[in-house]
Amino acid sequence: MPPKQSRYHQPTFVSPYIPYLSRWYFGADANSHASSREYHVVVLGAGGVGKSCLTAQFVHNEWIESYDPTIEDSYRTQIAVDERQVVLEILDTAGTEQFVAMRDLYMKTGQGFLLVFSITSTSSLNEIAGLRDEIIRIKDDENVPIVICGNKADLEDQRSVPRTKGFAISQRWGAPYYEASARTRTNVDEVFIDLCRQMLRKEDAGLADPDEGDKFDPSRYYRRRKRRREHRDRDPNRPRCVIL
Numbered sequence: 488m489p490p491k492q493s494r495y496h497q498p499t500f501v502s503p504y505i506p507y508l509s510r511w512y513f514g515a516d517a518n519s520h521a522s523s524r525e526y527h528v529v530v531l532g533a534g535g536v537g538k539s540c541l542t543a544q545f546v547h548n549e550w551i552e553s554y555d556p557t558i559e560d561s562y563r564t565q566i567a568v569d570e571r572q573v574v575l576e577i578l579d580t581a582g583t584e585q586f587v588a589m590r591d592l593y594m595k596t597g598q599g600f601l602l603v604f605s606i607t608s609t610s611s612l613n614e615i616a617g618l619r620d621e622i623i624r625i626k627d628d629e630n631v632p633i634v635i636c637g638n639k640a641d642l643e644d645q646r647s648v649p650r651t652k653g654f655a656i657s658q659r660w661g662a663p664y665y666e667a668s669a670r671t672r673t674n675v676d677e678v679f680i681d682l683c684r685q686m687l688r689k690e691d692a693g694l695a696d697p698d699e700g701d702k703f704d705p706s707r708y709y710r711r712r713k714r715r716r717e718h719r720d721r722d723p724n725r726p727r728c729v730i731l
């Protein structure tokens with residue numbers, strides 16, 4: 488059997504960027520990017536593994552040296568993947584425990600997930616295993632587009648996760664594994680493009696839920712709730728609670 492092609496690539500692609508603050512929660516402008524596919528990507532992983540740095544490199548082409556724990560940031564960017572235009576809404580999530588309350592919502596809304604750990608931290612690898620289980624449970628779908636990213640590959644002398652371990656997990660989960668470095672911009676575009684390809688493939692195969700990206704859009708949820716409440720308030724037979 489021919490050896491499996493390694494997923495450890497050197498970067499070959501630089502995306503054209505249209506970065507601006509996302510409207511992850513408020514929906515995209517219906518008229519913009521009418522002919523392109525639009526997907527919601529969620530970047531997840533333990534605190535300090537480099538989620539924000541990978542996202543900033545991908546979207547803005549910039550390196551951030553300082554560490555400022557994320558609460559939640561979102562970005563919108565357009566890239567060409569296999570000659571198709573794809574608009575990505577990227578949600579950079581908080582790795583720190585105190586900010587994880589929104590996780591269920593991200594997982595329901597997201598269509599593709601970048602699971603990031605640091606090759607210098609075994610515990611960060613263990614954390615993405617839990618995140619993957621949660622994604623599959625919440626979406627009730629074993630075939631969610633996922634890319635596993637072992638970041639900080641430039642810190643080879645501090646490596647504590649052997650590359651073989653990453654590949655073993657990749658095989659077990661059926662998800663591609665890349666070792667990347669936000670610092671040197673190694674494999675930064677590749678991880679996002681791989682995710683785009685998976686999402687496109689899923690949609691082309693008719694396996695994607697057409698409303699998935701919007702299903703748990705909080706603004707739609709609150710609008711619908713408001714309409715339901717208004718409808719209920721107009722009902723003259725509605726039982727009322729009176730405080731005397």
Ligand SMILES: Nc1nc2c(ncn2[C@@H]2O[C@H](COP(=O)(O)OP(=O)(O)OP(=O)(O)O)[C@@H](O)[C@H]2O)c(=O)[nH]1
Binds near residue numbers: 532582641667
């Ligand atoms: N050497 C090296 N350092 C990195 C790399 N990526 C991120 N860092 C550093 O790691 C620290 C944390 O990076 P962040 O991108 O803020 O990590 P995060 O995962 O977003 O952290 P939270 O917001 O807490 O979830 C920063 O000081 C970065 O400069 C990398 O590829 N190589």
